[in-house]
Amino acid sequence: xxxxxxxxxxxxxxxxxGSTPAVTEPQKVDYMNLPCPIPYEEIxxxxxxxxxxxxxxxxRFDFTKGLNQKFSLSHSVIMGPTEIPSQSPETIKIPTAHYxxxxxxxxxxLMLFGRVLxxxxxxxxxxxxxxxxxxxxxxAQLTHEPHMSHGMVNFDYKGSDYRTQFQLGNGALFGASYIxxxxxxxxxxxxxxxxxxxxxxxxxxAARYNTxxxxxxxxxxSTGMVALSYVQKVSEKVSLxxxxxxxxxxxxxxxxxxxxxILRQCRLRGKIDSNGCVAAFLEERLNMGLNFIxxxxxxxxxxxxxxxxxxxxxx
Amino acid sequence: MASLGRxxxxxxxxxxxxxxxxxxxxxxxxxxxxxxxxxxxxxxxKRLMKSTGKAxxxxxxxxxxxxxxxxxxxxxxxxxxxxxxxQASLLGTTxxxxxxxxxxx
Numbered sequence: 001x002x003x004x005x006x007x008x009x010x011x012x013x014x015x016x017x018g019s020t021p022a023v024t025e026p027q028k029v030d031y032m033n034l035p036c037p038i039p040y041e042e043i044x045x046x047x048x049x050x051x052x053x054x055x056x057x058x059x060r061f062d063f064t065k066g067l068n069q070k071f072s073l074s075h076s077v078i079m080g081p082t083e084i085p086s087q088s089p090e091t092i093k094i095p096t097a098h099y100x101x102x103x104x105x106x107x108x109x110l111m112l113f114g115r116v117l118x119x120x121x122x123x124x125x126x127x128x129x130x131x132x133x134x135x136x137x138x139x140a141q142l143t144h145e146p147h148m149s150h151g152m153v154n155f156d157y158k159g160s161d162y163r164t165q166f167q168l169g170n171g172a173l174f175g176a177s178y179i180x181x182x183x184x185x186x187x188x189x190x191x192x193x194x195x196x197x198x199x200x201x202x203x204x205x206a207a208r209y210n211t212x213x214x215x216x217x218x219x220x221x222s223t224g225m226v227a228l229s230y231v232q233k234v235s236e237k238v239s240l241x242x243x244x245x246x247x248x249x250x251x252x253x254x255x256x257x258x259x260x261x262i263l264r265q266c267r268l269r270g271k272i273d274s275n276g277c278v279a280a281f282l283e284e285r286l287n288m289g290l291n292f293i294x295x296x297x298x299x300x301x302x303x304x305x306x307x308x309x310x311x312x313x314x315x
Numbered sequence: 316m317a318s319l320g321r322x323x324x325x326x327x328x329x330x331x332x333x334x335x336x337x338x339x340x341x342x343x344x345x346x347x348x349x350x351x352x353x354x355x356x357x358x359x360x361k362r363l364m365k366s367t368g369k370a371x372x373x374x375x376x377x378x379x380x381x382x383x384x385x386x387x388x389x390x391x392x393x394x395x396x397x398x399x400x401x402q403a404s405l406l407g408t409t410x411x412x413x414x415x416x417x418x419x420x
Contacts, residue, residue, distance in 0.1 A: 259385075263388055264395065265388075265395070280381055300377075
């Protein structure tokens, strides 16, 4: 049975009564007034942002044009080799090129996002605030291949120090998750899902401890996945992240370490993996509204090298 | 076939004169041990060179991907800071630049 993982806690203790008035007393923990926790699916957010940038291969060009304060269109061209899954250990890459058109509508209460690709795929996302605490989110990916399209709808309810989410997907996928702030720094949560099409169900627990300088999270699921991550903010511009993933069913272990430098003119993320993979992602601001992107990934074990460059125009 | 027979005869005749110094020296046990030690040393040295070469390749390419952009960007940041410090000392304090927030992935 999955066990709860709680990272070491250092909850602020209530102050001593006879402390000197010149020293500012540490805040007494108000357990009735805890902050709202991060949504359950974003519990690894900092580690994911630092360690998993969108690495790509080939050339990428994005152009975003805002027609209005709320509405914007985007055009993008992507050219490069794409990998196709193959049984042999050799990686097979086929050069492809496509154009993607997208439209975004952003309102405080409603957000719509759509993308269409030339190979017939459509991505759509919707986020709507039905009331102050209840949010409806939906996303859909449609393809022209049969049985490869899927869609999902989420209902999120945000309480004062908890969040719950209920999920419905196609193929009889049901999921629910709950996360609660237990102290100003620690939040614990759990989730349950049932997939009718594959006749699978699972339960998982997660915990997140964060202070101003660091975030530590742990997650266990009955599908056999154990994921731990730790992000330390070394200074305002630099943070270091590490991640450990273990699958106790398939005995697969991966550890990765990375850095994230957010400087004035650029953002540089680099990571090294226990699978012998070294990757870096650089976004450099050449001018106002003009960003230059470089992506590199070297896999020493499989001898697979991927390099990409791109340009992003527009806000 | 007759020529081969004659060659064999000549070889056996030279083996019979086994008191020639060169053959005695080259058959002695010390020289044999020395030869096998040299072979082993060459083998080990070749393996070591190969694995050092592989390790050097991995370290060099990983440094190019991970370390070089970092060094370049930190250098540029230092240059920018120096420029701002110079300008600040010339004109009085200048407004701080907003920090870069790249497109969130």
